[in-house]
Amino acid sequence: MNFDFGPASLEYKEQARAFLARELTPDRVTEMDRTGVSYNPDFHRALTEHGWLAPGWPVEYGGRGLDPMDVVAFQEELAEAGAPTYAASTTMMIAGVIREIGTEQQKSQILPRALGGEIIIVLGFTEPGCGSDVAAATTRAVRDGDEWVVNGQKMFTTNAQVADYVFLLARTDTDAPKHKGLTTFLVPLHQPGVTITPIRTISGERTNATFYDDVRVADAWRIGEVNRGWDTMSVALTLERTSATGGEHRRVLAAAERWAAAGAAADGRPLIEDETVRARLARAATEARVARLLGLRSVWVYANGGLPGVEGSMAKLFASEALVRLTDDLALMAPDGLRSDDPLHADVEHGIRRAQATTIYGGTSEVQRSIIAQRALGLPRSF
Amino acid sequence: MDFALSSDQQLLVGSFDALLGKQSRPEEVRAAEPIGFDAALWQSLRRLEPVAMAVPEDSGGWGASMLDLCLIGESLGRHCAPVPVIETQVTARLLARLGRDTVVEPLLAGGVATTAPHPVLRRHGAAAGIARLVPAGAVAGLVLVREGAQLRALRPDPVPVPVPNLASLPLADVPADGGEVLLTGPGALEAFETAVDEWLLLTASALVGLSASALALAVGYAGERTAFGKPIGAFQGIAHRLADVATGIDGARVLVHEAAWSADEGLAAAAERACMAFAFASDVARQATYWAMHTLGGYGVMLEHDAQLYFRRARGWAAVYGDAEAAYRRVAARRYPRRQAPGLTSVTTNKVTS
Numbered sequence: 001m002n003f004d005f006g007p008a009s010l011e012y013k014e015q016a017r018a019f020l021a022r023e024l025t026p027d028r029v030t031e032m033d034r035t036g037v038s039y040n041p042d043f044h045r046a047l048t049e050h051g052w053l054a055p056g057w058p059v060e061y062g063g064r065g066l067d068p069m070d071v072v073a074f075q076e077e078l079a080e081a082g083a084p085t086y087a088a089s090t091t092m093m094i095a096g097v098i099r100e101i102g103t104e105q106q107k108s109q110i111l112p113r114a115l116g117g118e119i120i121i122v123l124g125f126t127e128p129g130c131g132s133d134v135a136a137a138t139t140r141a142v143r144d145g146d147e148w149v150v151n152g153q154k155m156f157t158t159n160a161q162v163a164d165y166v167f168l169l170a171r172t173d174t175d176a177p178k179h180k181g182l183t184t185f186l187v188p189l190h191q192p193g194v195t196i197t198p199i200r201t202i203s204g205e206r207t208n209a210t211f212y213d214d215v216r217v218a219d220a221w222r223i224g225e226v227n228r229g230w231d232t233m234s235v236a237l238t239l240e241r242t243s244a245t246g247g248e249h250r251r252v253l254a255a256a257e258r259w260a261a262a263g264a265a266a267d268g269r270p271l272i273e274d275e276t277v278r279a280r281l282a283r284a285a286t287e288a289r290v291a292r293l294l295g296l297r298s299v300w301v302y303a304n305g306g307l308p309g310v311e312g313s314m315a316k317l318f319a320s321e322a323l324v325r326l327t328d329d330l331a332l333m334a335p336d337g338l339r340s341d342d343p344l345h346a347d348v349e350h351g352i353r354r355a356q357a358t359t360i361y362g363g364t365s366e367v368q369r370s371i372i373a374q375r376a377l378g379l380p381r382s383f
Numbered sequence: 384m385d386f387a388l389s390s391d392q393q394l395l396v397g398s399f400d401a402l403l404g405k406q407s408r409p410e411e412v413r414a415a416e417p418i419g420f421d422a423a424l425w426q427s428l429r430r431l432e433p434v435a436m437a438v439p440e441d442s443g444g445w446g447a448s449m450l451d452l453c454l455i456g457e458s459l460g461r462h463c464a465p466v467p468v469i470e471t472q473v474t475a476r477l478l479a480r481l482g483r484d485t486v487v488e489p490l491l492a493g494g495v496a497t498t499a500p501h502p503v504l505r506r507h508g509a510a511a512g513i514a515r516l517v518p519a520g521a522v523a524g525l526v527l528v529r530e531g532a533q534l535r536a537l538r539p540d541p542v543p544v545p546v547p548n549l550a551s552l553p554l555a556d557v558p559a560d561g562g563e564v565l566l567t568g569p570g571a572l573e574a575f576e577t578a579v580d581e582w583l584l585l586t587a588s589a590l591v592g593l594s595a596s597a598l599a600l601a602v603g604y605a606g607e608r609t610a611f612g613k614p615i616g617a618f619q620g621i622a623h624r625l626a627d628v629a630t631g632i633d634g635a636r637v638l639v640h641e642a643a644w645s646a647d648e649g650l651a652a653a654a655e656r657a658c659m660a661f662a663f664a665s666d667v668a669r670q671a672t673y674w675a676m677h678t679l680g681g682y683g684v685m686l687e688h689d690a691q692l693y694f695r696r697a698r699g700w701a702a703v704y705g706d707a708e709a710a711y712r713r714v715a716a717r718r719y720p721r722r723q724a725p726g727l728t729s730v731t732t733n734k735v736t737s
Contacts, residue, residue: 001392001450002385002639004648009384069384260719279708280713285718286659286711289641290634297386314630370619372626375475376604379616379625 003293009073011054012066016077019050024083032084036206039087039120039162047088054092061099061116067212067305071246072296079247087120089160089243094121094167094186096239097232101224110186121186124154124168124210126231132367134169134177135230139212141170148172148222150187152217156361157210160196163189167194167236168217173227182229184304186221203354237363238307245295245319247355249288249326255347256330257281262344265334277333284326291319310376317368320358327352386637388454396454398431403462409689415465416551420522425466426493433492437472441478442487449581450643453588457636460592463696467519467553469585470497470619477578481565486525486536496525498578500704503559505531513556518703520555521545527578528559534571537562550699580654583661583710586700588639590664593630593700594671597693600623601675604682615678624674631667638663653678655717662710665701672697 005013005100023046032040047053056071057063095114099104113119120355126136139152142360157166165186173181190198193215199207224232260271260281271277294315301308306316331352339345359365373379388396405426415421437452438444452472459468474496478486490496499514507601514520514528521544526537566574602625606614615621642656676683676690683690704710 001388001644003642003644005384059401077559115502243385258720272719275712278719282659282711282714282718283662283707286638286663286714289656289659290638290663293637293641294630294634296384297633300384314633317626318630318634366619366623369623369626372629373616374620376629377598377616377622377625379602379622380614382617382619382622 005069005073008067009070011157012070012074013077015073016052019046019052019383020077020081020083022046024081028084029082033204036200036204037159037162038084038126038205039159040084041162043084044117044120044316045091048265053088053117054095054115057092057099057115060146061111063363068299072299074077076244076247077293079244080250082248082251087122087162090123090159090167091119091121093236094123094165095270097167097236098186098223100235101232103220105220106186106223116355119165120159120163121165121167122157122159122163122189124157124166124187126155127153128155128209130155132364134233135182137171137182139168139170140174141168141172141185141217143172143219144216146219146249147216148185148219150185150212150217152212153211154212156199156207157196158205158207160189160208160210161198161206165189167223168212169229169233171336174228179230181227182233183226184223184229184232185217186223187215187217188221191215202356203353204350205357229296237348238309243295244292244299245315246288246292247290248351248358249284249319249323252323252327252330252351252355253281253284253288255344255351256284256333257345259336263334263336271334274333280329291315291322294318310372313363313368313371314376315366316362320355323351323355323358327355349382384671385582386640392451392454395451396458399433399458399684400461402427402431403458403464407462407464407466409463411691412463412465414691417547418521418545419465419551419629420467420519420553421465424464424496424530428464428468429493432491434471434475438475438479438487438491442484443491444475444479444487449584450640452585452641453639456585456588457592457595460594460700461596463593463596463692465551467495467497467522468688469582469589470519470523471495473578473582473585473691474498474573475524476581477527477574478565480487480574480577481534483565489530494525495519495523496527497523498527498575498582499529499559500555500579500582503528505530509596510706512558512560514559515556516546516548516554516588516703517557520557521553527565528557529571529575530559532569532572533567534565534575535559535562536565545628548699549595550696550702551697552703554703561611569706572709577654579704579736580657581646583704583713584642584657587635587642587657587660587664590661590668590697590700591632591636591639592710593693593697594628594635594664596669597668597672597675597697598625598628598632599694601628601678604679608680614732621678625678628667631670635660635664641699647660658710658714658717661701661704662707662714665710666707668697668701669707 028040051064054063055066059065098110130136141148141150168185168187172183193213195211197209263271265271266343298308298311298315301311331348336345340349370382436445436447440446475487475490497519499517503514505511546554548554605621609617639660642660645653645656672694676694679690682688
């Protein structure tokens with residue numbers, strides 16, 4: 001057992017810090033906060049130019065072929081800094097699906113542009129009536145010669161307004177059982193019939209509803225086989241489960257520690273002298289550690305050739321629920337936790353806002369618990 | 384980074400699990416109540432020499448790593464072993480650090496020793512001059528206590544009467560007057576605090592094992608027992624709580640392992656991490672044993688079922704130090720050292736390393 005990153009990983013962490021100091025400029029952070037968009041074209045370009053968009057990808061595709069532990073070492077620095085990487089991660093996730101199961105034509109047309117930082121791909125999975133049950137999708141795709149005609153609506157299509165393609169899950173057989181009538185497509189967003197409507201969230205993040213009205217997509221942009229979209233989805237979701245956790249926790253904790261060191265309790269004594277505050281900070285630091293370790297364990301399983309299904313679910317469940325707990329605990333240390341008018345308190349106030357969606361997206365806590373109960377404990381299906 | 388046990392570590396765990404699986408079954412655990420000490424098991428365990436393992440080689444022991452000791456601790460907890468291995472290990476290590484090898488020797492030969500985790504107070508009414516609720520205090524021939532900046536070795540004679548308690552632990556109030564002074568001054572304080580940190584960490588590992596056994600009991604039952612025409616494990620009201628418990632246990636285990644590894648590596652953050660592990664593991668154990676008992680429904684509260692064995696110990700093992708809140712305050716004491724002079728505001732925030 002060993003809990004140290006290797007020398008190479010540590011070097012990448014150093015590079016990450018230097019990269020962030022250079023590229024995560026105050027004006028880019030301000031812009032991100034103002035727009036609620038976790039994508040910045042200049043930052044994305046910088047990631048690409050320095051080989052940090054797809055460091056774990058094989059060299060022949062333009063990646064660096066790094067070990068997953070090295071990749072996560074770099075990524076956890078970006079996560080802790082709150083760097084705008086969400087668009088990059090959805091793009092590379094779908095590029096990963098195409099690499100696994102795409103046609104030669106799809107690979108040659110998409111992968112160089114994705115790895116070159118030229119295109120953004122977003123996820124079109126859930127719908128107004130789906131929630132976590134994405135296989136209940138009702139957006140229809142009907143074949144018309146060499147093309148498909150898409151009609152329907154997707155929810156939470158984050159970054160659609162800056163994207164080139166949506167990876168869309170659509171129903172192609174209404175008679176088949178719900179998991180067997182789905183197909184996935186890479187749909188160009190810049191075309192008539194696509195409407196993008198912004199949705200604002202408690203965190204300040206902007207997401208979207210996207211509407212598809214007789215939108216046409218060539219059969220050449222179908223990813224995977226017809227009516228086997230659920231298989232494609234499982235490839236995508238497996239790729240999603242191996243990322244750093246705990247970065248946001250450390251960021252909020254550090255902000256709360258700065259506040260506790262400088263601020264005063266209601267009785268005028270330094271906040272950090274208050275026993276309740278001290279215990280809350282210690283608990284938050286502890287849970288942040290657990291969140292990080294469970295995430296690293298999940299990546300470690302993947303790095304050693306395993307598929308971290310249960311470990312990934314545990315990491316996601318714990319990290320998100322812990323973030324909700326600790327942001328509440330920290331923001332409510334003293335009345336000043338409400339303030340969003342100065343940097344000392346705003347990071348904590350922002351933390352409590354950002355925490356809430358994490359227990360929902362990427363599979364709700366309830367979905368993760370059902371997975372854990374079934375696969376780790378061998379209990380019957382409890383959906 | 385490596386989260387796996389080595390093959391040697393697997394063998395080590397296997398040897399303890401094999402012995403305890405035969406000699407620390409629920410019937411033996413029950414038979415050792417209410418005092419909570421099984422002399423026959425204590426003798427049998429000498430074959431595996433858990434105390435010698437904990438003692439450094441220069442003091443006549445094997446010098447096992449803290450990680451190995453935590454793996455043993457988890458096994459002891461898994462079987463609710465009614466033996467003061469952890470208390471004796473921690474005390475032997477403390478004595479070895481003080482260079483008292485002649486006092487360590489009898490512990491290698493089967494003696495029971497313990498260290499009172501809380502200092503002895505003088506101005507404390509009826510408790511003045513008494514080390515209260517000392518773990519293994521009812522069976523230990525040697526009790527180390529701290530009073531102020533002084534560390535003393537007591538040899539209570541007769542051994543004080545056990546205090547009946549929730550967890551059926553061999554607790555005793557030990558009169559703390561007199562005894563041999565081992566060390567006085569900052570060195571004594573430091574040696575004592577290190578011993579408490581080690582005891583917290585090893586107890587955390589035992590709490591992880593205990594929680595895992597409680598969970599296994601509940602999972603087994605939830606898969607068999609039917610209600611309203613379904614196995615109760617198919618109800619989210621049960622399954623989801625057990626999933627939370629399983630996640631908490633995995634989290635507590637990696638935290639214990641990392642803290643032990645940190646101690647073995649001599650990292651400055653090791654003490655803070657040991658306290659974190661204890662605080663987190665004690666919370667997890669409370670939840671795990673509550674949900675285990677609750678999953679068994681009415682059977683869970685029956686004395687003849689095992690759930691209550693775990694439930695009571697989860698609370699008792701931790702409460703000897705204090706609750707999770709007390710442990711988090713100890714984390715805070717390490718993480719945010721008090722300022723020496725008012726007006727100097729700098730809080731040390733141990734940034735996550737690596």
